[in-house]
Amino acid sequence: MHQLSEQEILRRNKLEELQKLGIEPYPSELFDVNFYAQEIHDNYHPELNNFQEVVLAGRLMSSRVMGKASFAELMDSSGRIQLYVNRDEICPGEDKTLYNVVFKKLLDLGDFIGVKGHVFKTQVGETSIHVTELKLLAKALRPLPVVKTQKDEATGETITYDAFTDPEQRYRQRYVDLVVNPHVRDTFVKRSQLVQSMRNYLNDKGYLEVETPILQPLYGGAAARPFKTHHNTLDMDLYLRIANELYLKRLIVGGFDGVYEFSKDFRNEGMSRFHNPEFTQMELYVAYKDYAWMMDLVEEMVERVALALHGKTEVQVGDNVINFQRPWQRYTMFEAIEKYTGEAIGEMDETALRATAAKLNVHLEPSMGKAKIIDEIFGEHVEGKLIQPTFITDYPVEMSPLAKKHRDRPGMVERFEAICNGKEICNAFSELNDPIDQRKRFEDQLELGKRGDTEAMVLDEDFLRALEYGMPPTAGLGIGIDRLSMIMTNSHSIQDVLFFPQMKPENNG
């Protein structure tokens, strides 16, 4: 255990003092709350004389003792409310221990307490709880960071003092971050609402939420390096999934018309403010549809998410206001590249593409095929400039081994990505359901692998077997929940939308 600080020792001593007074610092019995701070703030009116018997519980976040009466702040899951604690009211008899010793001396900021009382407004108009009973519910042995706020009378803005800001501590001790930084809590509530709003949308359409394996004997469905693990009893290597695509398509083969899954996927690659080794996607597959239909769905679903979270389609992200109102801009990949670089690359062969890339200062590796070069040009010169939600359609076949060939553009597939704030937020195709073509595409991937592409896909015989039994024409979608959450909550880093982002161990020498 770590060396205890002065304040931690004091709190442990107080714990013993409480026990000596016969007060259990961690009582077992339930404490029935009947109201939350926020609903009192929203609905209390002195003239109605409502909220005259309230029971609340939460953390003690501040206290101002003024002799025989005190003000304190209680924070529950909905917010904060002021408490008024009067010695002679919580200690009606001769024994003033509960006020003089327990409340004034032995309670600390951060302790969980329960209170009963009635609501009133103080002379300065602050809605408060006049406490008649007070009970310790759980003692906190470590001091929380002390964050104070003050309302600026002139502007009405809240000024925060000594905010808990050290990113390392905030990520390592997210529980502390959540307690003292209300905006952090709000971000995660919004993330949850985002997922809920998508789920509601998909359920309303009658699609089935499913679960598919995270531990897979072969990884597939995306171009990425996997995490590898081992099952002892079977004595076999397994991979943590990098995508769910191939399993969800097996379910379409099995006869479901629409299946979706919110899934943690794992990619053993670099970390950045847009990348965490484990991240969340929602994948959706709908039978008898195509990618054009899926574009409409994405627009509608994401517009609905924005409305659910913000009540409007405009969302402030950094310096930009992003408007998710339908319809979104649509470009083919070649159109977009031409628009932003002036280069018409549609008819170029690999040699010409390499020359163009060089002209545009795009760095290439010898292992890159034609499709990868196009992708590099797009990534370097176009993607970052697409701030408003934009669909990019019709990708080269080589970089989309699971997408169906374009119905009338040779060499292309029916695929789109939605780009927003300069980053991809989703990827979708008319799914390849021709088993012979799919086998050939896998074989082409194996070739890329031999050229040194560590992210080339592996051939999945069982998946091909499923396709050979017949998969209906299907539209598929993968949408990055972390990326979308970042945009919807105006978060600069993926770490701000993950409760517990990946970190190196604290004590490593």
Next chain:
RNA sequence: GAUUCUGUAGCUCAGCUGGUAGAGCAGUACACUUUUAAUGUACGGGUCCUGGGUUCGAAUCCCAGCGGAAUCACCA
């Protein structure tokens, strides 16, 4: 992996060209029955990230390491 910044009290931070470790909040004690960054007085609290080196003397300078952030690389 590269570059830059960064690590000092529970929290937020200051600490100059090297000379006994500082502030505010938090804490402790006392006072105070409508305060709200409550107030007043007094007091306590440190492995200055770790390990070397230079020096009479290192939080400070040098080297190495560890953690974190940003940008880049990588990553559809």
